[in-house]
Amino acid sequence: ILNVEQSPQSLHVQEGDSTNFTCSFPSSNFYALHWYRWETAKSPEALFVMTLNGDEKKKGRISATLNTKEGYSYLYIKGSQPEDSATYLCALSRSGNTGKLIFGQGTTLQVKP
Amino acid sequence: DAGVIQSPRHEVTEMGQEVTLRCKPISGHNSLFWYRQTMMRGLELLIYFNNNVPIDDSGMPEDRFSAKMPNASFSTLKIQPSEPRDSAVYFCASKGVQGGNQPQHFGDGTRLSIL
Numbered sequence: 630i631l632n633v634e635q636s637p638q639s640l641h642v643q644e645g646d647s648t649n650f651t652c653s654f655p656s657s658n659f660y661a662l663h664w665y666r667w668e669t670a671k672s673p674e675a676l677f678v679m680t681l682n683g684d685e686k687k688k689g690r691i692s693a694t695l696n697t698k699e700g701y702s703y704l705y706i707k708g709s710q711p712e713d714s715a716t717y718l719c720a721l722s723r724s725g726n727t728g729k730l731i732f733g734q735g736t737t738l739q740v741k742p
Numbered sequence: 743d744a745g746v747i748q749s750p751r752h753e754v755t756e757m758g759q760e761v762t763l764r765c766k767p768i769s770g771h772n773s774l775f776w777y778r779q780t781m782m783r784g785l786e787l788l789i790y791f792n793n794n795v796p797i798d799d800s801g802m803p804e805d806r807f808s809a810k811m812p813n814a815s816f817s818t819l820k821i822q823p824s825e826p827r828d829s830a831v832y833f834c835a836s837k838g839v840q841g842g843n844q845p846q847h848f849g850d851g852t853r854l855s856i857l
Contacts, residue, residue, distance in 0.1 A: 660843065661843040663845060663846075665845075671850070672746075672833060672848035672849060672850050672851055673785075673833075673835075673846075673848045674848070675845030675846065675847070678843055678844065678845050680843050718785065722843065728773045728775075728790065728792070728837055728844070728846075729775075729787060729790060729797075729798055730775075730787070730846065731787075732784060732785045732787075733784075734784045735784065
């Protein structure tokens with residue numbers, strides 16, 4: 630069974646705090662690691678897709694890093710804002726498939742004004 | 743550009759009834775995915791299609807569930823007969839290129855309640 634693990638499960642921070650969460654995955658047959666942002670009552674929205682060890686991607690105040698050898702990715706949010714409140718999902722794509730993603734359970738972030 | 747379109751947005755029906763969920767992928771996308779979201783299991787892949795052909799249906803819970811993609815612009819997920827434990831949010835997603843390094847684009851989901 631393949632497990633994509635995310636931690637922490639939930640996080641409460643104050644507006645302005647910077648925060649980060651972790652996605653762990655089996656490193657064998659790695660192909661790509663996806664991050665999605667999922668607001669309540671909406672649909673998941675793609676943030677990043679990373680494929681190479683050492684990849685770093687940035688979108689505004691959100692950035693992500695990837696370590697395929699040890700099987701983890703970090704998502705960072707700098708200066709959290711209330712609108713960052715959402716569930717952040719990571720998903721693994723393995724080599725040899727045609728696009729199937731294995732999702733983690735997500736980290737739910739609540740940013741208090 | 744229109745995104746992935748799902749219908750209905752909400753469905754409430756009695757157990758034993760047939761339920762049909764519909765999805766229109768983004769034009770030009772050739773991969774389509776059906777997911778189910780529950781509190782207990784999170785986001786689970788039920789089935790996916792490449793070029794209208796089912797590739798992996800190992801996530802389909804049981805024979806009561808079936809999915810079709812008769813053409814590149816339409817897919818259905820059918821539950822017959824429905825049961826209360828099928829209550830969940832069902833998402834459809836599409837992707838433009840085969841392979842795992844392209845993001846999936848999700849519809850707004852169908853919230854299904856089986857009484």
